[in-house]
Amino acid sequence: MTGPEHDLTDPQRRALRIEIAVVLAVTFALSAYTALLSLIEGVLLGLSGQTVALNPQRSSFSLIDLGFNLASLFQLLAWGALAIYLLWRSGIGPAQVGLGRIRWRPDVLGGIGLALLIGVPGLALYQIARILGANASVEPAELNDTWWRIPVLLLLSFGNGWAEEVIVVGFLLTRLRQLRVNPWVALAISSLLRGAYHLYQGFGAGLGNLAMGLVFGYAWQRTGRLWPLIIAHTVIDAVAFVGYSLLAGRLGWLQ
Template sequence: MTATDDRATRGFGIEIAIVLALSLGRSATYAVLNLIERLTRPEALSEQTTSMNQAITPDRPWLDLAYQLAQIIFALAPVALVLYLLVFRAGPMVWGMTPRRALGFDLRRPGFDLSRGVLIFAAIGIPGLGFYLAARQLGLNTTIAAANLSDAWWSIPVLVLAAAQNGVLEQVVMIGYLLIRARQLGWAWWQMWLLAAVIRGGYHLYQGFGQGVANFLMALIFGLLYYRWKRIGPLVVAHTLLDIASFVGYALAAPYLDWL
């Protein structure tokens, strides 16, 4: 790295720490604490339930909708911060591109992003469900209740929005941003790739060891695909589809399938 590059990247390490502390690094810390709390309960991990997408004021659906939308919007604040930093505190070129272009979170190649995203979803979705069921049977995971909103007209659309929020937040911050900054700092790309995967696995530990391992492995795959394609778009599509299948699928199927 040249002296010019060194000046351009000054403070990037602190910047990364702040971004993580405001977003998924914080989530990973609380997830580990939550796992410790679960492991110290009298009942086994497999006998516990992790509830996601919960109603806050189920007796007042209009207010609950406002709460749900506010949660989704504010959860995307770290994405806005990262996009701002990559544009206005861009730093050196990455793979011959500006950081914003290297992120690949735009509409330049919609067909590529959608087709590759669907393929990733198809390749990971069914094995992922099998991994979850096996981990639960082995006592390594809680039972995940993925959708617990009230029976309102807006429940399914909100679950879809929540899935999209997860896809955007996790892929833009944990894959695109971190790997771009790692490249600019002179790290070997695989170092930040592994760190991102560990953090991703960490912030899913509140669901149990099984989901922590599964998400660590998925992050490794997603990181490799981003490094190959230099586009975060397909990963956002895939992640969104995976969460839609989990959230909406659970909401529709759970009343009829006891094994979920």
């Protein structure tokens, strides 16, 4: 188990660097790599003509499709749980990274406020990027094809928020702090990673998520609370997955 930052030995620091590399390699660094390849392919083919499907149907059989979606959900939950476990093994409990008991005002209301702070400018940035031809068009999920679609999309919204905020903020920034990385440099690393694994949606999505990472990471550095970030991310994804699909057909400017 690792001790406080000033007590870390060289082997312990080396172990933390290896741990960061391994965790990111099997989670969001790999996603960033594939997203970058998708972006390069989109640019070569003409990005403005590309379509990104939000949670597309994965099987023509409803129950198998459900199984694939549940597997994705369990993977996201497991990624976050792995990061929490590794922190706990090193003497850093969940409460120390902001995952203590949820509180109504700082966590729930704070999360909704963060969602509004990020969501409204993010939608505007997406539309500007689309107009400039720097974003892929988005194909909303089909919500009426089966009874389980909306509940599973809402669960996936939480899964995304849980995995991304736990790993990219709680885990990564904690480990970088232990390694005595400058807080602003650590914040930049976390935000760049977040932006990179959204590049498959185009430059606008990458920049929007980079900005989101700066706001979320700074909020965590200031408050030490991770639940507001998870709640905000869940709300944003729920609107994107479900709300967008419900409204896209009625509001032409969303399409």
